[in-house]
Amino acid sequence: MHVLVVHNRYGSAQPSGENRVVDQEVRLLRGAGHRVEVFERRSDDIAARSLAGRAAVPLLVPWNPAVRAELAGRLRAARPDVVHVHNVFPLLSPAVLAACADADVPAVATLHNYTQICPPGTLRRAGRQCTECVGSSPLPAVRHGCYRGSRLATVPLAVSLAVNRRRWWSGVTRFLCISAAQRDVLVRSGMPAERIAVKHNFVPEPGDVRTADGEHLLFLGRLAEAKGVRPLMDAWDQIAADGGVGVPLVLAGAGPLEREVRAWAAGRDDVRYAGLYGLRECRRAVARAVAVVVPSLALETFGLVVAEAMAAGVPALAAGHAAFGELVEDGVTGLLHRPGDPDSLAADLRRITSDPARNREMGRAARRRYERGFGPEYGLRRLEEEYRTAIAGRSVPTPGGDTRRGRGEGDSG
Structure with a gap:
């Protein structure tokens, strides 16, 4: 045509x-x-x-x-x-x-x-x-x-x-x-x-696919209120007060909350603000993640980072509303938390990091979901x-x- x-x-x-x-x-x-x-x-x-x-x-x-x-x-x-x-x-x-x-x-x-x-x-x-x-x-x-x-x-x-x-x-x-x-x-x-x-x-084949258990939790997106950045910070502070989950949180992106995020992450071993990644850096960071965290408060029409995580064999932890409910099968390809609820988000952050074997299975299921419905052949x-x-x-x-x-x-x- x-x-x-x-x-x-x-x-x-x-x-x-x-x-x-x-x-x-x-x-x-x-x-x-x-x-x-x-x-x-x-x-x-x-x-x-x-x-x-x-x-x-x-x-x-x-x-x-x-x-x-x-x-x-x-x-x-x-x-x-x-x-x-x-x-x-x-x-x-x-x-x-x-x-x-x-x-x-x-x-x-x-x-x-x-x-x-x-x-x-x-x-x-x-x-x-x-x-x-x-x-x-x-x-x-x-x-x-x-x-x-x-x-x-x-x-x-x-x-x-x-x-x-x-x-x-x-x-x-x-x-x-x-x-x-x-x-x-x-x-x-x-x-x-x-x-x-x-x-x-x-989503095109990423080239980088997770082969180990992952080394960080990853937020990848615009640093804005609508993306759920503040509930994520609140949830992470809860986790830190209880001793952490064994891996750091990496935040990559830019936006109106950048100064606030940078100040919050400064001097902490359990948080790293990575700034704005290029495409290649994004793919590497996703492939090294225990999970990709998508706590958006907005009624997202899709969730490109969720599909990219699936392509890399990485589960997503996403807000349980809008398009995320059809992208993430709760407990199978990732987890869904109550939107805007730091307590719910903190509980799922602990859950997704506490059982490496279960996490690996969710990653494999996410990759199968990508191959069925989000790969180039489908597109x-x-x-x-x-x-x-x-x-x-x-x-x-x-x-x-x-x-x-x-x-x-x-x-x-």
Whole structure:
């Protein structure tokens, strides 16, 4: 197949799992012999714009007419079989869907977060879960300044959600959720269930697989409140007060709590703050872990680090909500604790380190789970299936024998 991938790349200041997923899918498809082109913008490029250009960026969030014209022209010239849309914020905008309709090319969209129903896409506000905008107007998000704590910064996202909601629903032939938990939330919000499929992210073979019992517990991710960093620190302090569990806790990442984490870890033998790892360092650290700890408080749509741990034959200790419940089989491939509960987390940290033989068996079960449902073969098969479905749905025969646009074809307005 001939596929054109559309993606606005997130800034490089923080590692982006979404950027990584897009790059891995492109390599996977090309390796299987498909022709794949990429139409992208980079958030890093905003800084190089003139002052006026930077000031104009928020105006492009709801609609970028130049992108529509450029992409439509490229689609007409290249004639791909399908367009795969990922992130369109802030420089691409939902105008990419109009371009697909202009050129009569079916669009598949992977939903990596909740931006279809929540302006910042997180379903969180002021450190807790929030669904105030779900199924209604996004005005509460503006009132609360949900994006970056700023009402002004939230306005373009809220406007885009309000004016483009129906365009998304009519202009995308197939929506791909990355977990069943995410799909359930979106369907309950009113999105068209018949066009939403579940396609878990895949993880490439890591090269590093655990061969010993492990030498540390590992937190690998953004150092932010929503990722459960503070409950993890509280749980670890409980464990330390009782004499520890025999291995240190390693925290790798960056984010708004970095200074707090660095100060907490300073001078301790049982904690190490490792800073920001590169991809190779991440894989080595995962393969040397007793378990990967994922105490997120957010309603995560997936859990890439959990899948990466499974690929390395390492169990995960994750919060028992959102997508983690379908990634981790409690007591078999890892453990699930009560979200935000340091006592529950501390108990499971002790449990996962106290029985090396049981831990090794969970690691082997995690690796089998990866091979069945999160490896490259799975990823390629599911992409091909959804592309074929979208292509087949572009034209639907009418009873009189003519063809009309199938469900999901958008207008060109």
